Amino acid sequence: MSVEEESPESSEERTGLFGRFLDFVEWLGNLLPHPVTLFALFALGVVLVSGLAGYFELSVVDPRPEGAPGRSDDGMIEAISLLNGDGLRRIVTNLVDNFVTFVPLGTVLVALLGVGVAEHSGLLSTAIRFLVLKAPKNLITVVIVFAGVISNTASEAGYVVLIPLAGVVYLALGRHPLAGMAAAFAGVSAGYSANLLIGTIDPLLAGITQEAAMLIDPEYTVHAAVNWYFMMVSTFFITIAGTVVSLKIVEPRLGEFQPEFASLGADDDRALEPLTKTEEKALLWALIAVVAVSCLFALSVVPEWGVLRNPETGEVLNSPFLQGMVTLIFIFFFVPGVVYGAVAGTIKSDRDVIEGMSSAMSSLGLYIVLVFFAAQFVTFFGWTQLGAITAVLGAEFLQAADLTGPIIFVFFILVCCFVNLMLGSASAQWAVTAPIFVPMLMLIGYSPEVIQAAYRIGDSTTNIITPMMSYFGLILAFAAKYDRRIGIGTVIAMMLPYSIVFLVGWMGLFFLWVFGLGLPVGPEAPTYYVP
Secondary structure: OOHHHOOHHHHHHHHHHHHHHHHHHHHHHHOOOOHHHHHHHHHHHHHHHHHHHHHOOOEEEOOOOOOOOOOOOOOEEEOOOOOOHHHHHHHHHHHHHHHHOOHHHHHHHHHHHHHHHHHHHOHHHHHHHHHHHOOOHHHHHHHHHHHHHHHHHHOHHHHHHHHHHHHHHHHHOOOOHHHHHHHHHHHHHHOOOOOOOOOOHHHHHHHHHHHHHOOOOOOOOOOOOOOHHHHHHHHHHHHHHHHHHHHHHHHHHHOOOOHHHOOOOOOOOOOOOOOOHHHHHHHHHHHHHHHHHHHHHHHHHOOOOOOOOOOOOOOOOOOHHHHOHHHHHHHHHHHHHHHHHHHHOOOOOHHHHHHHHHHHHHOOHHHHHHHHHHHHHHHHHHHHOHHHHHHHHHHHHHHHOOOOOOOHHHHHHHHHHHHHHHOOOHHHHHHHHHHHHHHHHHHOOEOHHHHHHHHHHHHHHOHHHOOOOOOHHHHHHHHHOOOOOOOHHHHHHHHHHHHHHHHHHHHHHHHHHHHHOOOOOOOOOOOEOOO
């Protein structure tokens, strides 16, 4: 039944149920300080805890074989105190190096230089509009969810362009605009980790995973495409599941649109205007540029003589192609962005290209501040060897409890889901949890690549039901345009079916893909870790 047809008792009961859930999440989330402050406190906490661990000479047996990189001669992992003269001198002299050598920093900055040009030229927003407006009416929901998943390559584009656009499209088709917004929100945010392309989130998470894996294996490397295969398949799962939930659950529950409760503008009751001839022409040339760049990439790695293959072995494994994935992302967005802008007239000189790059960098001020403190926390954690000790103790507990099988990933994903309710940033959450879970699960035999893929499921599926997600307030403001009565609990109630279906189905796909079919989650990505 529709919201308007419900009895006061049922409506009040449902509001109370979701209201209590919301109150709990807000109360718990409000206990946490700003993520920057959180990492600063974590870094300080590591220093203090290391002092206690060093005083009590905390140590564990190193499970790595003799001769392994980083293994001490006596075969023990001992806690190292930073709360003494040597530790304080080490902190003071390495604070800058910790920041500038933190792997996620450079990878994200370089990748976003290219994305910034594509976004500033108008390529990304035009491509999203084209994809939605050219879709057949009976496939519009499928296209909106799919466009949402693809749009997360460019981060904010999906939130600020696609979600309000989906509401307008549904309104023009005579359907409830909130249903369109919900479908787009589910694709953009709950399907955040799925994509057909390598986005800026991939090198960011890979860098953090590598830092965590190096606590166990100092020579371990994680490239940006380690989850690509699984995330491509996940794109189609999210699209299908999101469409089914939208058509069978969310839209019927919303019922008929009630314009008397909306705040519509003069142009909101008309269909969106199609792309201009100039935009279509520019988009066509940008597509040609994408094909040309992709062909050049393929020529550099597919043939045996490809220049980006491993020069010593001729293989793709540990090749410049995989190691330089961030550079390829930059080129992939930069070239089509410039071509589109030149044809559309949005880029007239090199100054416009520079402006696009500058705009992307100016939006990263908070991220850079956060990375500074996150880098100190991760580095301090590695210096003290507390991460390795925690991982060994955790692995021993899991082995004693006989929880070394694949079922451990169910608990791991659920923990990630819960943490995500209160710490919405994917990079901030992974920077906190990776130093614990990556070494721990490596010690019981699972690769960092598989661990990262599992984390991404938990990180994505609860984005749409937590007010702690940075864009949740923006979505609420968009939705209020179509229903002045809407509240946070209403949005959570509308999006909860997506979270449940995505979580259960995505976990099922993960176990089928990794452990049922034995397929790799990405190129040259092993399932199991062998020291």
